Amino acid sequence: MSSRVPLVDYLALEPEPHLVAHECVSCGARYFDRRNGCANCFGTEFHDVDVATTGEVRAFTIVAYAAPGIETPFVAAVVDCEGTSVRANLINVTPDPEHVSLGMKVRLATNSVGTDAAGTEAIGFGFEPISN
Amino acid sequence: MSDDVWILGITMTKFGKRPDEDTIDLAAEAVHAALADGGVTMADMGILAAGNLMGGAGGIGQALQKQVGQTGIPVYNVANACATGATALRTAIMAIKAGECDYGLAVGVEKLSGVGLLAGGSRAADRDEWTPHGRYGAVAGVDGRIGTETMPGVFAQVGMEYGHKYGGTSFELFARISEKNHSHSTLNPLAAYSKKMSLDEIMNDIMIAYPNTRPMCSANCDGAAAAVVVSDAKLKTLSLEQQRRAVKVSASVLTTDPWQEACQILPDVNTLTRNAAKQAYEAAGIGPEDLDLVELHDCFATAELVHYDNLMLCEEGGAVDLFESGATWRDGSMPVNVSGGLESKGHPISATGIANIWEVCHHLRGEAGPRQIENAKVGLAHVIGLGSACGVHILERAA
Structure with missing residues (x-):
């Protein structure tokens, strides 16, 4: 059986795919990158917290012009996941202004980034519309 | 006497495609014009603050001095993204406010024609083995996969x-x-x-x-701008015409x-x-x-x-x-x-x-x-x- 790895370390694949933030123990500020300290309160202690897998699109753009190798157009967005902002692409949606809107309700979904020489598949994430 | 600082001379070059001039040419053009506009010379300047982002780590200020005047004054090479020019000007203003000199010179210059995307303009090819790298433990490039860097x-x-x-x-x-x-x-x-x-x-x-x-x-383009700033006390010793054209930095x-x-x-x-x-x-x-x-x-x-x-x-x-x-x-x-x-x-x-x-x-x-x-x-x-x-x-x- 071939193995899987997440595209980034803050994407947890098990038991169900979700994002994990580093939360400052003293002020509650949340971050996704490896931390040296808290930018808000200067604390240095963090614990991991699961981020809600549903949210609302607070900002988006449809990128038509990007670096070579990046498939365009794609939708880049900021998703408000119950108070935690997440940067992600919107996926499983037609990338045009008729199909993407501010305030749209979305949920986390995964996609395949590709398979490396050893047969390991990298799993990425995005948010897809919650259809009514 | 107040601690006001004034802009005595200021200029911008023509912005656009300037293929025949390099970074130093453009910066020198702006500096010469700003000094002339203020009715002063490099000999008057007590500090030079210079900004340039695309030219690499070499000191733009010193390279510029070698063309417009090496007077031995302190040079501050500043970098603050798109606020670089404002930062250079503020550096010169601060030196005057600190009482270190009466005149300061600030310059910002860039050669940017045809550069394209300044961020997210390239993404490294995926490696043939998924190994975590960097602060997000990413196994592959994230631009375009997790939002956009452009x-x-x-x-x-x-x-x-x-x-x-x-x-x-x-x-x-x-x-x-x-x-x-x-x-x-x-x-x-x-x-x-x-x-x-x-x-x-x-x-x-x-x-x-x-x-x-x-x-x-x-629009990405080439161009430079420069300003001469002067203390309130020094300005009062200059000609009425210089005083009339001076602009107060409030x-x-x-x-x-x-x-x-x-x-x-x-x-x-x-x-x-x-x-x-x-x-x-x-x-x-x-x-x-x-x-x-x-x-x-x-x-x-x-x-x-x-x-x-x-x-x-x-x-x-x-x-x-x-x-x-x-x-x-x-x-x-x-x-x-x-x-x-x-x-x-x-x-x-x-x-x-x-x-x-x-x-x-x-x-x-x-x-x-x-x-x-x-x-x-x-x-x-x-x-x-x-x-x-x-x-x-x-x-x-x-x-």
Whole structure:
């Protein structure tokens, strides 16, 4: 059986795919990158917290012009996941202004980034519309 | 004697494609013109602050001195993204305020024609083995997979976020802001692009990152700008003509972004701009209603809208109404970017933060010719560099 790895370390694949933030123990500020300290309160202690897998699109753009190798157009967005902002692409949606809107309700979904020489598949994430 | 600092001489070069000149040529052209404009020479200067981002780690200031005058003065090579020019000017102002010298020289220069995307312009090819790297433990490049790193895309989201919060925005609204700036540019012979563009032309041009089409993005180009600043005491010893043309620096403010939820997800260009504006109005003892013109950082049409609000040119949430009222056109009550803005004048990054001050000074001195804002007494110049840094200067003409 071939193995899987997440595209980034803050994407947890098990038991169900979700994002994990580093939360400052003293002020509650949340971050996704490896931390040296808290930018808000200067604390240095963090614990991991699961981020809600549903949210609302607070900002988006449809990128038509990007670096070579990046498939365009794609939708880049900021998703408000119950108070935690997440940067992600919107996926499983037609990338045009008729199909993407501010305030749209979305949920986390995964996609395949590709398979490396050893047969390991990298799993990425995005948010897809919650259809009514 | 007060501790006021004055702009004695200031200039910007023609912005655009300057293939026959290198970075030093452009910087020297700006410096020579600024010194001549102020009626002084390199021998008078007590400090040089110089900004250039694309030229690498070599000291632009020292390389420039070797062409315009090696007088042994301290040189500060500064870098602060798109706020680099404003930072250089503020460095010179601070040296005068600190009492270290009577005259300071600031210069910003960039060769940017044909550069393309400044961030997110390339993504490394995927490796043949998924191994975690960097602060996110990423096994492959994330640009385009987890949002966008491109500036047109980042600032598109900044404008869309404003629309989500307050409503009233649309692709057409943002395009009309660009239509205004391109219309203004027709009166500016130093602009990289000075062609009027119709709303249809703007909306049907190449889409870069919705809702920003190509003419709604700042133009990469070559150019330089330079300024000579002088202490109040020294100015009083100069000719009446020099004193008449001098422009008072009523506020010189630099801020960075205080932490806000989401500011490390999408850059928060709002809080630090509002903070800088507040500090500047307080230092100058004037309010936004006193401004005769504003040059703000329209790196993208979507950015201009949010800065109406951040600079308090309108009530909070009122940026769309302000624009719809026509106030920000050159014949309106709050003319914004009468130079044509970065979308048409061009944005040679390090030069921008001095060039926008030159534009304001040009009007305050009554020397702006056909694009003169009549009887302009007070103006504001704003720049923001992602990372972030925000520079706000308030300028007043000599009494």
